[in-house]
Amino acid sequence: MIAINNLTFEIGARALYDEASWHIKPGDKTGLIGANGTGKTTLLKLIVGDYSPTAGSISMAKDIKIGYLNQDLLSYQSDKSILHVAMEAFERQNQLHAEIERLLKKLETDYSDDIIQKLSDKQTEFEALDGYNIEYRAHEILAGLGFSDGDQQRPLSEFSGGWRMRVMLARILLQTPDILLLDEPTNHLDLPSIKWLESYLQAFEGAIVIVSHDRYFLDRVVNSIVESKRGKLIQYAGNYSFYLEEKALREEIQSNQYKNQQAKIKQEERLIERFRAKASKAKMVQSRIKALERMEKVDDVDDYNPTVNFRFKFSKQSGRHVVRMENVSKSYPGLPILEHADAIIEKGDKIALIGANGKGKSTLLRIVANTDRDFTGTCETGHNVTQTFFAQHQLEALHLDNEILQELQVFAPKHTETELRSILGCFLFTGDDVFKKIRVLSGGEKSRVALAKALTADANFLILDEPTNHLDIQSVNILIQALRQFEGTFIVVSHDRYLLDHVANKIWYIEDRQIKEYPGTYQEYEEWQAKRITKTAAAEKSGTKPAKATAKQAPPKNEDKEQQARKLNKELENIERRIDEIETSIKTTETLMADENLYTDQAKLNETSLRYDGLKRELAGLQKQWEKLAEEIMLLAD
Missing domain, CATH: 1.10.287 (Helix Hairpins)
Structure with missing residues (x-):
């Protein structure tokens, strides 16, 4: 389908890819992974022709149809309804529909056989292309991605960037391409939409290449992994979990080979040094030197799994009750969020706040953080509670002219430079990286700086809104380690199920405009919720209804x-x-x-x-x- 042979791509003096090869076959479902900066997005752009290789080739089947989702699509603007924008995917069907309408109009005054034949031909082709069902298909996919019937009639220009990206995804899926190239498709999706997309891609008959930091998403969708590393594309058969096991095995073998080779090299070097001065051994020495020069060196295994090796400190412990909410009501015009809701956050709680977008998760976080006071009821912060609030808009609050280390020194003056360097090292800023200006950093790097700032605050209560956006898998692992070590209290909104499963001990969700709590891990909540849905569906199927109250039976x-x-x-x-x-x-x-x-x-x-x-x-x-x-x-x- 697509053959990448000996691909070399250089940016300035740096070779991002160096004679890399990879063949994508029909039906392959591949996760393209690697640390930030290893060229994953660049490779997708090379495949679609946005960039040209320095050397090597990318060849593909004739007339192959590629669907490419990338962050550049956010610039697309339209005042047409999102249903209309999604249906732009059906280019030929839309063209035929317009021609049929024109011929029908013409038929009002011209009954010639030529017009009737043309109309018949167009209608036959339109029907063959399933033209009468395209609106239903568009409606179905938009609904799966979280758009209500009313939303689908609203113009695209009214939606935020994340929702516009969903519309672009819907349009690409409706094109039914031969291969889907998806660059971080879950970044702008909530959990229900991610699950829907998983099911859709599992049933998709074409090939798929996905760049994603969501390991659960990769586990459920892909059947192979390609890792971009050191300018090469390394292939693994299996999903992400299999990749981790296989990679560990390969690295163990490589590490042993490296150690054995190093021992052999040292032995040869000692031998050469011993006999170098003896004329009678000169020929043997030169032969050994040349053999060492010709030896194909085995690289040592890179440690791409840094650990968080510092403890988060706060100067005072909070009281037992961190936040107490009573009788809280909050609404926007035509959209009630909470009605007389109660909730308590206690010291040591690690809460994951989950649910579909638009249900009020971010609003609830702002109420908890006391940055939104436009509500009725009370939300009281407990004794000795000191908080820090991380949200994506805080990336904009970074001082662009500051160096990374300087940004943290200004924010956390009580920490020594050694402590701050240690913290930044955990967030993958090592050596001279700490002297980079904020303005030259990528979105992911800025997120890591903002997170490092949040975690160096003298706070015993963390409020985190989508902290994994723009982070690669390695950075998400670091955040998980940090939160597991944190001895205070936190509440986090995230669509990364792996993170939620590894840090939360309570689950919050908003249902019937109330704050509901599940006292357990995210995986336990998922199992409970699945049983709950099955139980409800079975009751509806059997027609079971709650017993009506009678004179002999008072309602509970x-x-x-x-x-x-x-x-x-x-x-x-x-x-x-x-x-x-x-x-x-x-x-x-x-x-x-x-x-x-x-x-x-x-x-x-x-x-x-x-x-x-x-x-x-x-x-x-x-x-x-x-x-x-x-x-x-x-x-x-x-």
Whole structure:
């Protein structure tokens, strides 16, 4: 389908690709990955002809139809409805429709056989191209991407950049190309739309190349991975999870080969040095030197997985209640968001706020952060709470003339230069990188600087709105490590399910204009939600309806249900406090057991071991109680 042979592409003196090769076959579904700056987007532009190779070739089948989604499409402007813009994908059908309308108009005054024959031919072709269903198909895809019936009639110019990108994606999908080239397609999608796109691409019969930092999306859609690294394109058969396992195996083999070769080189160098001065061994020495020069060197394995090796500090601990919301109502003209909603954020909560776009996630974050006060009810920040709020618009607040290190020094003057360099190193700014001006950074690099600033703030409460936008997989891993180490409280909005699954211990979602909470991880929430949907669908299919109240059967009182929920939540809080106490005791006991002196006193050792075993048993029992109570609370919420 597409053959990339010995591709070389140079930017100035730097070769972004150096004799790289890759063949894309019909039906291939490939994830194109690599660190920022390795040329993933550039490769897509080379394939579509926006750039020309310095050397090598890119050849493709004749008349191949390519659908290319890229960030440049945001510049497309139109005052036509988004349904009309999406339907521009049907170029031939639209042309035929216009010609049929013209012929029908002409037929009002001209009944000649020639006009009737032309009309018949056009209608036959229009029907063969499924022209009578194109509006339905456009409507279906736009709905899948989150557009309501009303939205589809609004002009494109009324929508923000993220929503306009969805329209461009819809138009590309409607073209049913032979190959889809998708550059970060999930960047502007919410979770429901990402899941819809996953299903669509799984059923798509053509080839797909996806550049994405969403590893769950890649796992569900692709069947091969191509990594852009050191100017080469390295191929792996399988999804992203398989790639990680296979890459680890290849790197282990490479590392062993490198070590063995280095040992051999040192041995040869010692031999050469030993006999270099002896005339009788000159021929042998020269032969060994030439053999070393001809040796094909094995590269050492690059460490592309940096770890966060600093601890986030804040000068004071918050009180138990970080934020308390009571009877909060918020709406925009014609769009209610919250109605008499209550919620509590407690110390140590790691909350993922999820849901479709337009449901009020960002609005709720602004209320929590006290940057939106246009609501009724109360939202109180607790004792000793210090917060920092990260949102994409804060990239614009970076001082363009500052160097990266200088930007952090101004923001966090209490940190030493060594500490700030360590933090920036974790966010992939090493060596002289820290002296780059903000103005020359890419979008992803600016995001990393803004995140580094947010995490160096003297804050015990983080509010993060889409922190993974513009970050590659490596940077997302760093953010996950940082948030897992953070000992304070945070609430995060993100469409990156891998991040949510690894950092959150509570899930918030807005439903019926109320803030609902699931007390568990994102994966547990997904499983619970799937059962809930199945249960609802089965009830609707069987026609089951709630029993109507009669004189003999009074309706259940909401007050009783709410009272029961409060009681269960109180029990849950008590168990959580006891779990915290036991986990602290276990850590203290483990520290004691690590002391060698303990093992010189047999009686004390036995006592400590018994106490440790007892704590572990009590913890296991409390965790089972917690799970049972959490399940009861969620059943009450249904």
